[in-house]
Amino acid sequence: EVQLVESGGGLIQPGRSLRLSCVASGFTFDDSAMHWVRQAPGKGLEWVSGISSSGSGIGYADSVKDRFTISRDNAKNSLYLQMNSLRIEDTAVYYCVKGWLFTHFEHWGQGSLVTVSS
Amino acid sequence: QSVLTQPPSVSAAAGQTVTISCSGRTSNIGKNYVSWYQQLSGAAPKLIIHDTTKRPSGIPDRFSASKSGTSATLGITGLQTGDEADYYCASWDDSLSGVVFGGGTKLTVL
Numbered sequence: 001e002v003q004l005v006e007s008g009g010g011l012i013q014p015g016r017s018l019r020l021s022c023v024a025s026g027f028t029f030d031d032s033a034m035h036w037v038r039q040a041p042g043k044g045l046e047w048v049s050g051i052s053s054s055g056s057g058i059g060y061a062d063s064v065k066d067r068f069t070i071s072r073d074n075a076k077n078s079l080y081l082q083m084n085s086l087r088i089e090d091t092a093v094y095y096c097v098k099g100w101l102f103t104h105f106e107h108w109g110q111g112s113l114v115t116v117s118s
Numbered sequence: 119q120s121v122l123t124q125p126p127s128v129s130a131a132a133g134q135t136v137t138i139s140c141s142g143r144t145s146n147i148g149k150n151y152v153s154w155y156q157q158l159s160g161a162a163p164k165l166i167i168h169d170t171t172k173r174p175s176g177i178p179d180r181f182s183a184s185k186s187g188t189s190a191t192l193g194i195t196g197l198q199t200g201d202e203a204d205y206y207c208a209s210w211d212d213s214l215s216g217v218v219f220g221g222g223t224k225l226t227v228l
Contacts, residue, residue, distance in 0.1 A: 035217075037163075044120060045155070045163065045206050047217035059216050095162060102210055102217060103169070104153035108162040 002026040004096045004109030011115045016086055020112055022079040022096030027107075030054075030074035033099040036081050038092035039111075048094070049081065050102050059102065064090075086116045121146065122207055122220035129226040132197050138223045140190040140207030146218055150210040152190040154183055157204045157222075167192065197227050 008020040020036070035050040049060045049070040058070055069082040079096055093111040100106055123141040130136040140152065154167035165174055167183040170190065182193045190207055207220040 044204075044222040045157075045208075045219045047208075047219065050217070061216055062214070100168065103151050104165060104208070105155070105163070106165055106168075106174070108164070110162055 002098060002107040004098065004107060006094065006096045006109045006112035009094065009112030009114045011117060012086055013118055014086060014088055014116055017082070017084045018086060018114060020081040020083065020094055020096075020114070022109060024077045024079065024096075024098070027098065029077040033057075033101050034072060034079045035097040035099045035102075035105060036070065036079075037095045037097050037105065037108075038090075039095070040089075040092040043092075046092075050099060051079070052101075057102075083114070086114075088116050090114065091116045120221035121211060121214070121218035122209065124205075124207060124220035124223045126221070127224045127226065129228055130197055131228045132199060134197050135193065135195045136197060136225065137194075138192045138205050138207075138225070140192070140220050142188050142190075142209060142218075143211075143213075144188055145213040146188075146209040146211040147185060147190055148188040149212060152183070152185055152207055152209045154181075154192050155206045155208065156201075157206065159203070163206065194225075199227050201225060202227050 003025045036048040051070045067085045071080045095111045096109040097105045098107040152170045155163040157163040180195045204222045211218045
């Protein structure tokens with residue numbers, strides 16, 4: 001069974017940094033593209049970033065480019081999202097997602113809530 | 119404002135059929151696969167259609183999808199109360215070099 005478990009969310013002040021982690025199990029992690037997708041309270045889904053299986057291919061939404069950095073450690077079956085210069089509008093549930101390349105999102109974690117507020 | 123356009127809500131009676139539209143551009147739906155996701159209240163999204171028309175294992179054939187030009191459509195037949203959820207379409211966008219979602223459609227089963 002595919003499992004994706006996020007951690008690292010919480011309450012953070014604007015301008016500060018936070019790092020999300022996701023531990024994966026139940027599939028061959030280093031064969032899979034991985035993504036972060038977020039959902040602001042009461043709003044729709046927004047793709048944040050994705051990374052290819054080897055880590056050589058990376059993409060970001062314009063809204064987070066130059067502030068967020070995605071990375072992965074295939075030896076630890078782990079995905080990360082370093083979030084810098086956080087803004088109030090970054091408040092959302094962040095989902096760790098197993099992707100089929102950058103084509104679709106096969107499996108979703110339960111999400112980690114990030115609240116940016118002073 | 120989402121790149122892909124979906125109606126905010128649709129409704130139909132149990133047992134009936136409903137369709138949800140997703141309108142985009144050449145750079146996304148026009149050239150790339152479309153996927154659809156179901157999000158039940160309080161839960162994480164779930165993939166129900168990939169590669170525009172394909173159902174993952176375990177998704178009943180009551181769910182189907184199609185594409186024409188720059189628009190895609192999700193169809194659900196034999197509506198059940200358990201189908202009440204938010205539905206999202208998504209596609210890769212060549213111009214944005216990223217994945218774009220529709221704003222979501224809330225399905226109510228009467």
